[in-house]
Amino acid sequence: MDWLRSALLPLQGSEFAKEIDLMYMAIFWLSVVMFFALMVPMVWFSWRYRYVPGRVTPHQTHNTALEVFWSVVPLLICVGLFFWGIWGYMHFAVGPGESMEIQVTAKKWLWQFEFPDGTRAVNELHVPVNKSVHLVMTSEDVLHDFFIPDMRVKRDIVPGRYTEFWFTPTVVGEHTSTCAEYCGKGHSDMRAKVFVDTQEKFDDWMATGGDEWMKHPPEEWGKIQWDQKGCATCHTIDGSKSKGPSWKGIFGKAEKLKGGASVTVDENYLRESMLQPQAKVVDGFEPIMPTFQGLLRENEIRGLVAFIKSLQ
Ligand code: HEC
Ligand SMILES: [Cu+2]
Structure with a gap:
């Protein structure tokens, strides 16, 4: 059958x-x-036992x-x-404890996915085949409902609280998901592709962070990183001093370093400052910046450099 x-x-x-x-x-x-x-x-x-005139029906009740x-x-x-x-x-x-946890944010009318390492993607959920994944979901506005028919999973997403489900994908390829709770004008467009990848392809996708960066000009992508990766807590972009030097107007200028030497701020210096902040410490600041080695991808570094360059 x-x-x-x-x-x-x-x-x-x-x-x-x-x-x-x-x-x-x-x-x-x-x-x-x-x-x-x-x-x-x-x-x-x-x-x-229909009615027939004259017939005597047996009488058992x-x-x-x-x-x-x-x-x-x-x-x-x-x-x-x-x-x-x-x-x-x-x-x-009740999902297994070792599942990879993915945060899902629904808003009118798109899906945002965030992976344990901070990788984000919009309307694109990548998962490795034969590994259990655990989705923790919330909404920024109204009720939505995440439904992946091929996986037979479906659950309401409620603003102000978390709902969750888990599944183990078994078939490599592209699957579709959709919003299953009427949420306004764009409801029927609220769809995300679910890519079930081999472990290799998935690791590759995690390492490059997907192609979200291609959708932004480099400066804009850099500004997003400044905000999302926490640079904003120590670096301002308007010239005012914070825990670290402001980024405004630093590109091309001669930076005085602790110990008396000076260095011209160019692409290589910026890159080094992000990955090995202690290598050259700016005069007047403490060496408190954490290293971002392994936390920033190439496209993000390029974006940050372009952003700093644009702050003249
Ligand atoms: C905890 C605070 C802190 C955070 C977070 C931080 N920085 Fe820094 N950063 C500093 C300090 C302090 C300095 C100056 C001392 C030094 O050079 O190490 C600095 C220096 C720099 C410089 C050199 C600036 C110059 O004027 O020469 C760059 C470039 C830089 N940081 C980039 C970044 C980026 C990119 C991020 C986010 C991914 C970031 N920083 C996050 C504190 C921070
Ligand atoms: Cu919806």
Whole structure:
């Protein structure tokens, strides 16, 4: 009956899919069998015992064995379905501890995903195949609902609180997800692609951070990093002094260093200052800047350099 399952239901993209489909098909076939088991005798009895003038119908109104049978059997079936259902629900509700956690933010009308290392992506969820992922979701505005049909997972997203689900994707490739809670004009456009990648491809994507950076001019991308990577807590961009030197007008200028030497602020110096801040410490400041070695990707460094350059 696999043809029927694939005609009725989407691709089985996760471990849940098999469990859920099995139960779905079991209830479907149970309903088919019950339909005929009830309707065929009903039609037959209505015809067999129809009114015929002069016919004497046998007069039996009670059969205890039969009544016990048709009360107890359906009861057992319903209780069985209940336990099967609650077992599946518990499995879905409590994820394994080692899952990768991805933060999902829904807002009118897009999806934002954030990975454990800070990688962000919009409308694009990348997950490695055969590894469990745990999605922690919230909304910035109204009710949304994250639904990935191929994975058979779906859950409401509520502003002001977190909801979550987990799954283990099993089929490499592109899947779709959608918002399943009407959220206004753009609701039907609120879709994200779910890429199930091989571990290699996934690692590669994590290392490069996806292509979000390509959608911004370098200076703008740099400004986003300044804000998101925490540079803003120590560096201003308007010339005022903070815990670190302001970035305004530093490009091209001769910077005085601790110890008396001086250096011209160029691309290489900026890069070094981010990755090895202690190598050359600016005069008048403490060497408190943390190293960003391994935390900034090439595209982010390039963006930051372009941003600092633009602050003349
Ligand atoms: C905890 C505070 C702090 C944070 C956070 C911080 N910095 Fe710094 N930064 C400093 C201090 C202090 C200096 C000056 C001393 C030195 O050179 O190490 C400095 C110096 C620099 C310089 C050299 C500036 C000049 O005038 O020559 C650059 C470039 C720089 N930081 C980039 C960054 C970037 C990019 C980030 C974010 C990814 C960042 N910093 C985050 C404190 C910080
Ligand atoms: Cu929505």
